[in-house]
Amino acid sequence: MAQLMDNDLLLKVRGLKIEGRADETWNQIVNGVDLDLKKGEVLGLIGESGAGKSTVGLASMGFTRDGCRISGGSVEFDGIDLVNASANVKRQLLGKRIAYVAQSAAASFNPAHKLIDQHTEGPTQHGVMSKSESENDGIELYRKLRLPDPDSIGFRYPHQVSGGQLQRAMTAMAMACRPDLIIFDEPTTALDVTTQIEVLASIREIVEEYNTAAIYITHDLAVVAQMADKIKVLLKGDEVEEADTRTMLSAPKEDYTKSLWAVRSFERPQKPPVAVDATPVVRVHNVTAAYGTVPVLHDVSFDIHEGRTVAVVGESGSGKSTTARCITGLLPPKQGHIEFDGQPLPLDYRKRTKDQLRQAQMIYQMADTALNPRSKIGDIIGRPVEFYLGLKGAAKRKRVEELLDQIELEPSQYIDRLPSELSGGQKQRIGIARALAAEPKFIICDEVTSALDQLVAEGILRLLAKLQDDLKLSYMFITHDLATVKAIADEVVVMKDGKVVEQGLKNDMFQPPHHPYTDLLLSSVPEMDPDWLDNLLAERGVDNIGDAAVDKMG
Amino acid sequence: MQRLGLGLLTLLVVSIVIFVAVNALPGDFAQAILGQGATPEAVAAFREDLGLNRPYLTRYFEWLAGAVRFDFGTAYSQAQFAEFAGSDAGSGLGSVAEMLGPRFRNTIFLAGLTALIAVPFSITIGVLAALYRNSVFDRVANISTLTSISSPEFFLAYILILFLAVINPILPVLSLVNDEMALTERIRMTLLPALTLTLVVTAHMMRMTRAAIINLLASPYIEMARLKGISPMRVIVRHALPNALAPIINVIALNLAYLITGVVVVEVVFVYPGIGQLFVDSVKNRDIPVVQACCLIFAAAYILLNLMADILSILSNPRLRHPK
Numbered sequence: 001m002a003q004l005m006d007n008d009l010l011l012k013v014r015g016l017k018i019e020g021r022a023d024e025t026w027n028q029i030v031n032g033v034d035l036d037l038k039k040g041e042v043l044g045l046i047g048e049s050g051a052g053k054s055t056v057g058l059a060s061m062g063f064t065r066d067g068c069r070i071s072g073g074s075v076e077f078d079g080i081d082l083v084n085a086s087a088n089v090k091r092q093l094l095g096k097r098i099a100y101v102a103q104s105a106a107a108s109f110n111p112a113h114k115l116i117d118q119h120t121e122g123p124t125q126h127g128v129m130s131k132s133e134s135e136n137d138g139i140e141l142y143r144k145l146r147l148p149d150p151d152s153i154g155f156r157y158p159h160q161v162s163g164g165q166l167q168r169a170m171t172a173m174a175m176a177c178r179p180d181l182i183i184f185d186e187p188t189t190a191l192d193v194t195t196q197i198e199v200l201a202s203i204r205e206i207v208e209e210y211n212t213a214a215i216y217i218t219h220d221l222a223v224v225a226q227m228a229d230k231i232k233v234l235l236k237g238d239e240v241e242e243a244d245t246r247t248m249l250s251a252p253k254e255d256y257t258k259s260l261w262a263v264r265s266f267e268r269p270q271k272p273p274v275a276v277d278a279t280p281v282v283r284v285h286n287v288t289a290a291y292g293t294v295p296v297l298h299d300v301s302f303d304i305h306e307g308r309t310v311a312v313v314g315e316s317g318s319g320k321s322t323t324a325r326c327i328t329g330l331l332p333p334k335q336g337h338i339e340f341d342g343q344p345l346p347l348d349y350r351k352r353t354k355d356q357l358r359q360a361q362m363i364y365q366m367a368d369t370a371l372n373p374r375s376k377i378g379d380i381i382g383r384p385v386e387f388y389l390g391l392k393g394a395a396k397r398k399r400v401e402e403l404l405d406q407i408e409l410e411p412s413q414y415i416d417r418l419p420s421e422l423s424g425g426q427k428q429r430i431g432i433a434r435a436l437a438a439e440p441k442f443i444i445c446d447e448v449t450s451a452l453d454q455l456v457a458e459g460i461l462r463l464l465a466k467l468q469d470d471l472k473l474s475y476m477f478i479t480h481d482l483a484t485v486k487a488i489a490d491e492v493v494v495m496k497d498g499k500v501v502e503q504g505l506k507n508d509m510f511q512p513p514h515h516p517y518t519d520l521l522l523s524s525v526p527e528m529d530p531d532w533l534d535n536l537l538a539e540r541g542v543d544n545i546g547d548a549a550v551d552k553m554g
Numbered sequence: 555m556q557r558l559g560l561g562l563l564t565l566l567v568v569s570i571v572i573f574v575a576v577n578a579l580p581g582d583f584a585q586a587i588l589g590q591g592a593t594p595e596a597v598a599a600f601r602e603d604l605g606l607n608r609p610y611l612t613r614y615f616e617w618l619a620g621a622v623r624f625d626f627g628t629a630y631s632q633a634q635f636a637e638f639a640g641s642d643a644g645s646g647l648g649s650v651a652e653m654l655g656p657r658f659r660n661t662i663f664l665a666g667l668t669a670l671i672a673v674p675f676s677i678t679i680g681v682l683a684a685l686y687r688n689s690v691f692d693r694v695a696n697i698s699t700l701t702s703i704s705s706p707e708f709f710l711a712y713i714l715i716l717f718l719a720v721i722n723p724i725l726p727v728l729s730l731v732n733d734e735m736a737l738t739e740r741i742r743m744t745l746l747p748a749l750t751l752t753l754v755v756t757a758h759m760m761r762m763t764r765a766a767i768i769n770l771l772a773s774p775y776i777e778m779a780r781l782k783g784i785s786p787m788r789v790i791v792r793h794a795l796p797n798a799l800a801p802i803i804n805v806i807a808l809n810l811a812y813l814i815t816g817v818v819v820v821e822v823v824f825v826y827p828g829i830g831q832l833f834v835d836s837v838k839n840r841d842i843p844v845v846q847a848c849c850l851i852f853a854a855a856y857i858l859l860n861l862m863a864d865i866l867s868i869l870s871n872p873r874l875r876h877p878k
Contacts, residue, residue, distance in 0.1 A: 063781060066772070094783035107774040112796035112872060121792075122782045157872040173782075 010180055010213050011037040011060055015073035018055050018064065018237075030055055030237040032073060039180065040211040044228030044245070046218060046260075048453035049424070051234040053217045057183045060215060061098050062090045078180070095122040099174035103186040105166035109158035116154030119173045128177045141172035144209070145202040146542065164195035164547060171203055181213045188223060192315040192480055193524040198546035200226055200526070201537060219453060221260060222526035225249055226533040233257050245530050259455065261528070266458050268465055270506045271490045274305045279342045281306050281442050281474040282327060282360070287336035289326050296322050297333070297498045302491075304442065307468060309475040311489035311506075313482065313521065319498040320478045324444045327476070328360055340442075358388045361435035365447035367427035371419040377404075377430055378415040384437040403433040406470075407463060425456035432463065442474045449484055461488050482525045486510065494518050520549050557864055561857045568853040569621070573614050576845050617846065626650035626847035650847045654829065658851065660731060661828040664751070665813035667744050672752040673759065673806055680763025680802075685790050687768060699757035711750045711823040718746060729824040747824045751817060755809040762805040766798035799870040807863035815852040 013035035019026040030052040037043055045053045055068060060075055062082030075082040077098065082090060094100075099122075102108035110118060120134040129137065135154070142150035145168040158166060167187055174182050187203065188196040204227060207214050216227045224231055224245075231248045233240040233256070241254050252258050280303035289297040297319050304310045312320045325331040327338055329349030338345045340359060346352050364370035371380055381400045385391050391399055401411035407429040419427055428448060435443050445464065449457035465488060467473060479485060485492055485506070493503040494517065502515040514522065524546060526532060536545065544552075620626060626649070679699070683692045702710060719727045725746045735743070767790060770776060779793040818830035829848060836844035868874045 058781075061781065065777070091783040091785065094781055096783060100778065100781040102774055102778055104774060108778040110775040110779070110793050110797070112793075112870075121779075121784065125782075125784055125788070157876055159873045160876060 008038045009036060010039050010041075010078055011035065012076040013056075013060055013073065014076075016056065016059055016070065016075060017072035018052070018059055019069055019071045020055075021067040021069075026069070026071070028071070028237065029068070030059070033234070033237075033239050035060065035232070037181070037213050037215065039213055041230070042207065042214045042216055042228045044216045044218065044224035044231040045234065046221060046224050046231060047234035047240075048219060048455065050236065052237040053219075053234055054185050056234070057185055057215055057217045058100075060181075061094060061100065061183060063094070092126070095179075096126040096128060096177045097179050098181045098183070099177070099179040101167075101170050101174045101182060101184045101187050104190055105170040105187075106158065106163055106190075108170065109166060111158055114155055114157055115161065115169050115173075119154060119169070119176055122173070122176045126177055134176060138172060138176065141175055141206075142169065144206055145169075145172055146198070146548075147172075162195075164191050164199055167191065167199050168202055171199075171206065175206060175210065175212075178210060179212065181215070182207070184214055184216045184218075184227075186218050189218065189220070193482070193526075194315060194520060194546045194550055196223075196546075197524045197526070197533075197536075198548065200533060201542060201545065203227070204533070220526070221249075221454075222528050222532075225528055225530045226526060233260070249528060249530060266461060266487050268488055271308060273505060274308065278305055280304055280339070281341060282476070283339035283342075284323065284327065285336050285339060287323070287326050287333045287338070289322060289331055289333045291322075291331075295498065297326065299336070300326075300495075300498070300500055301336075302493045302500065302503055304474050304476055306441070306474055307472045308490045309468065309477050309488055310491045310493060311477040311479060311485040312493045312495060313479060313485055314495035315480060315521075317497075318495040320480075320495055321446055322498070323495070324362070324446055324476065324478060327444065328362060354388065358438045359440050360442045360444065361438050361440040362444045362446065363428070363431045363435050363448050366451055367424065367431045368419075368451075370431055371427060373419055375418075376415070377417050377419070377422075380419070380430060381433050381437050384434060388438045399437070403437055406436060406467065407433045409433075423456075424452055425459060428452060428456075428460055429463065432460075432467070436467070436471075440473070442476070444476045444478070446478045447480070448477075450479065450481060457484070458487075464488065482522060494521070516553060517550070520553075557861055561861045564857055565850075565854060568857075569618060569850060570614070572846055572849040572853070573610075573617065576842055576849070577610060617843075621847070621850060624651055626654070626843055626850075650843045653844065654832070654847055654851070656733060657827060657829045657832050659733075660826065661814060661817070661830070663731075663740070664744055664747055664817070664826065664828060665810065667741065667748040668751040668755070668813055669810055671748060672755050672809075675752065676756045676759035677763050677802070679756070680760040681767065681790055681795065683760065683764040684767035684771075684794070685786060687764070692764075695760065699760050702753040703757035707750065707754055707819045708823050710753050711747070711820055714746055714750055714753075715823075718749075727824075729826040731827065744826070747817075747820050747826050750820050750823075751813060755812065758805055758809055759802070763798070763802050766801045767794045770794045770797055796870065800867040803863045803866045803870065804860075807859040811856045811859045814855040 013033060015032045015034065016030060017028060017032055018030035020029040021027075033052075033056055035043070035056070045057060047053050055064070058064060059070055060077075060082075062075060062077070062085060064070060070083050073083070077093065080089070080093070082093075109115065116135055116138055119138040120129075120131050123129040123134040123137075124131050128134075138154055139150050142153055147153050147165055147168055153161065153165070153169070161169065171182075171187070184203065188199050191199060200223065206212075214227075216224060218224050228245050230242065230244045232242040233248075233254070235256055240256050241248075241252070243253075248257070249261075252261055282304040284300055284302050287297055287300045288295070300319070300323055302310065302312075312323065314320050322331065326333045329338075329345070329347060329352055332347035337347065340356065345356055349357065378397070378400050381403055382396050385396050385399050385403075389399070397415075400415065404411040404414060409426060409429055414422070414426075419430070422430065431448070448464075449460050452460065461484065464475065468475065475488075477484070477488060489506045491504065492506055492509040494501050494509075494515065496517050502509070502518050509518065510522070512519075523536065523540075529535075540549075543549075617626075676699075679695050683695045686692050715727055718725045726743055727746075729743045729747050731740050731743050771794060776789060776793055779789045784793070814829075816830070817828065818834055820826070821828045821830045829851070832844065833848040835841075836848065
């Protein structure tokens with residue numbers, strides 16, 4: 001291949017195999033991946049969790065996490081063999097010529113040191129710049145990345161800076177030595193949409209300005225469409241296909257890629273509006289709540305009717321989950337009340353009857369932490385069956401099996417397993433079964449799909465939809481993902497700073513005119529069009545997107 | 555401020571416990587000093603003399619009121635002596651404070667010297683063990699510190715005497731320090747017990763340093779530091795250690811408290827005039843004012859050191875030092 005002779009070739013990976021250690025044996029987790037990256041080029045690496053994206057990304061820095069090892073193939077960076085290079089040689093490249101931007105900037109900045117000190121560490125340790133030069137350069141980079149107060153923000157500790165700002169500070173830190181290659185490992189996954197869009201815009205701008213090559217790892221296709229020149233799709237450690245971004249989006253070859261592209265097509269038709277005089281299953285009535293003396297909810301009201309899904313959307317800190325805590329009685333409101341089938345509920349869950357408790361169940365975001373790791377599936381689901389319905393022995397087991405059937409897991413196969421023996425999606429299904437076990441009328445789904453891959457998330461949404469139709473359930477669906485809202489909601493409540501800014505039927509909400517904040521939320525959701533970010537920036541200008549625009553609203 | 559208040563409250567509770575416990579001991583000073591053959595009348599008269607027959611509550615508050623002014627009353631053993639000498643009980647030579655003062659200074663000196671050696675030593679070893687974890691160095695460090703903590707203190711002391719005083723006569727066998735000594739001479743005298751105690755306390759501190767650091771090595775910011783091409787030593791010292799300080803400080807505080815309160819055996823071996831020996835003697839003689847004063851000092855030392863550990867932990871954590 002002529003391309004290989006090209007002097008511009010920066011990174012050349014051939015037949016990369018990586019093994020991971022589990023239970024005393026080595027299992028192959030990456031089965032021979034090839035990768036070429038030219039100077040200034042951006043490669044998008046996409047796939048579901050467990051596809052080996054991050055592992056490949058780190059391996060292209062010559063780094064493997066503990067419990068992983070490169071078992072075959074080669075990684076060449078600018079002619080240097082990184083697989084066989086000594087730790088010393090690699091150390092001289094890392095940070096200086098190859099840099100890394102991690103998924104969670106909040107966890108990846110050292111809490112004990114100020115941002116600027118962490119920024120200057122690379123340049124000073126590698127002898128690229130003096131500390132004061134690097135400090136000035138850092139401030140310049142902060143300015144370029146449009147961080148607020150670029151002159152002083154570096155002198156704060158990580159916990160004093162917001163998540164989106166940290167992510168940009170981390171990009172600045174990666175840029176500190178002006179590397180040739182940056183690995184971005186899901187840099188915006190943990191951010192709100194309005195924050196994400198700002199970070200995306202600044203990353204792209206700075207990568208273009210310094211002509212830095214980058215590997216952009218993500219599971220979000222719409223994001224990668226904005227960032228990458230070419231895209232490689234991974235599935236369980238194998239390469240599925242690679243093509244330039246536009247070709248990949250318009251004409252994917254492989255079925256798997258097509259299925260990834262099709263995920264976003266799931267959309268439930270909105271149910272007809274309920275009769276005006278219908279009694280809602282749950283009515284949140286003028287609820288005001290506070291944590292201690294810190295007010296978090298102001299006069300929140302909305303209704304949830306039988307068989308309907310109300311999606312509560314908003315950014316982190318907008319009061320979505322707090323509202324759920326008020327409904328369940330975990331956080332008694334200071335003012336207002338909660339009605340169930342027209343009857344006011346005691347505000348504190350301790351004062352509610354068993355039957356009142358039974359009627360409202362919850363499904364959590366992190367199925368991992370919401371299931372007792374030491375209990376078998378049968379016991380996890382069996383406990384509410386016994387507690388609320390008083391079933392024991394064979395009757396209990398029969399009910400558990402029915403529930404497992406309902407969530408489409410084969411009872412005989414799963415009833416005796418531990419949560420750790422299930423995949424993320426299966427764990428979430430167990431969470432659903434546990435909620436169903438109480439035979440409730442109303443379920444609160446708190447970000448139930450946001451920790452899942454898109455294909456798996458779609459499966460969960462379809463299951464929830466089916467259960468709703470079969471059992472006439474009402475859902476309160478807390479999410480920050482508008483694609484999920486589009487897929488499942490009947491009605492939408494938009495929250496900001498503890499207040500409801502807009503509410504209405506789904507079809508109305510996705511049609512203009514919008515409340516300005518709803519409009520901003522909607523416009524910040526990346527689309528599969530590679531020109532989307534360019535168009536949006538051209539249309540609105542950098543200062544009118546994302547958090548900057550939110551701030552302008554006051 | 556709240557912590558300080560809590561510390562004082564704890565001290566008050568401890569003082570009650572001490573008073574009750576000490577007075578619940580079987581037998582009293584009068585019986586102990588007069589022996590088995592004493593007539594009940596003699597014992598009663600002796601008690602009267604010492605004020606032992608007054609109600610507990612009165613004695614407690616008297617004692618407490620004195621204690622806050624560092625006046626711990628008169629040692630019974632000294633009271634006797636003072637009376638014979640013709641001076642009034644409770645004045646001059648015989649006060650507990652005067653008895654304890656020099657002893658307490660000696661104990662603090664020994665504890666301080668030990669801390670000066672042991673703390674930097676154990677943290678250094680701990681850091682190195684974390685850096686070269688699972689290497690030969692790590693294992694040797696672990697085994698030797700564990701061996702030294704598992705051996706009885708007097709055994710360690712005799713081993714050190716054997717090597718550093720008998721076979722190679724570098725240091726004196728006995729640590730008979732007094733206030734007139736020059737500092738260097740005093741350090742030379744105290745070095746052997748200090749080294750013994752270092753061996754005793756190193757294991758805890760070193761292992762906690764190692765464990766606290768290794769605990770953090772899987773965290774994302776350590777991975778980030780490695781991916782910045784930072785040297786392993788710098789990763790540990792600059793990125794892991796500052797975040798591992800809180801548990802290390804707490805273990806150090808506990809060990810320092812031990813150095814003040816638990817060194818009786820070592821004091822006996824080296825004939826070091828510290829507070830521990832005095833304490834044991836006083837318990838033996840039922841010399842209640844001295845016992846009470848010692849207990850109170852020990853409790854205060856524990857509370858003070860833990861308070862300091864809390865404060866230092868807060869200072870070492872930017873999240874607590876600079877709230878949002």
